[in-house]
Amino acid sequence: MFSEDALRPTGLLRFVTHRFILLLALMAGASLGVVRAEDPEPADAQVGGGTPGGTIALTSSVTFTQNLTGHVYVWDQGRLRPAAQAKVSTGEALVRTDSSGRFEFEPEQRTGTLSIVKPGYDIVRRPIYYDQSVIVLRNLVVRAIYIPFGEVTKPEVQAWVHALVDRNLINAVVVDIKNESGQVFSIAATPTVEQIEASRDGSSVGTFLEELEGKGVYRIGRVVTFLDNTYPWWFRDNALHHVSGGLFLDGMGITWSSAYTAGARAYNIEIGVAAAEYLDEIQYDYVRLPYENGLRERFENTEAQRVAAITRFAREASEALHLAGVAVSFDTFGVVSTANNDQGIGQSVEGLAPYLDYISPMVYPSGWHPGSLGFAYPPAHPGPVVQI
Incomplete structure (x- = not known):
């Protein structure tokens, strides 16, 4: 999956490092587990202090004392x-490592599992029943393809993706979990x-993603967020509205849920949490307000309030999804990366960055207004636009 030369230490270096970490364990004089991102799950482990003979089979019913x-x-x-600053979670509690990479959980916060998220490195999710553990993260260099909602269920598409993985052409996938119409796959329902x-x-889709996990593929689940042609019709108080009354419809004739309301934010976060079992990262798209004219909420809220609403969603999603053991990313308009305002959609890269693991600016030329970047018609100059 990953290039042995580019992404992993040499065999000798790994051997020496592993022995060095084991030496740390002996010096610590306590029960310590060494986990690498690519290690198989251990068969058993010591619980509560490393008493001789005190090994048990891994089970979620263990009571921890240390x-x-x-x-x-x-x-x-x-x-x-x-x-x-790695995010470490037991599923019950979430902490960040300090400058030395150290973390700590109280006995009542332990669940027997541990997940670690750090941008640029593979996700670690492992049973951890030792009282002390050392984890070495593996570099993550993504080569991915995107599979739309209507395609990912097709057997021939899944077989094609497996073939790409087996030929080492890709090591990651982006799969729609919730689409623009508001439809959600049952694995995240x-x-x-x-x-x-x-x-x-x-x-x-769940089976497909589990198969890809077995091959070491990094799995990204795309969740179309506030653009939603289902939820707003059921929960109109959590929807955006037109200045003339009724629900707001954008240029595609689709409704939007409102980032200003706790219900709409929680709805999309809960979908991400439900899907976390099958994924390594949740990628939220359409995390903004619509840019078309006629939006009532645009007149009722200032730029600061727009930005605060989208940023609050980022903070709430970060807390919930890092606790669930997955990375969090947003797709953003390319123009907000260079503009000195939110362009009316509520996105501020500077405001979002502290809560996210990854940001994907949509820099394709069609997203830029005529005259932007010195070009009368930016789509006619794709290379220079993307380079800038």
């Missing part, structure tokens, strides 16, 4: 370095999704 402490490291220019009849059979 704190869980550990360190997270990354490979950087051939050296093992602490991974500061929440009670509200079921209530509004937005669920669509996704059993084959």
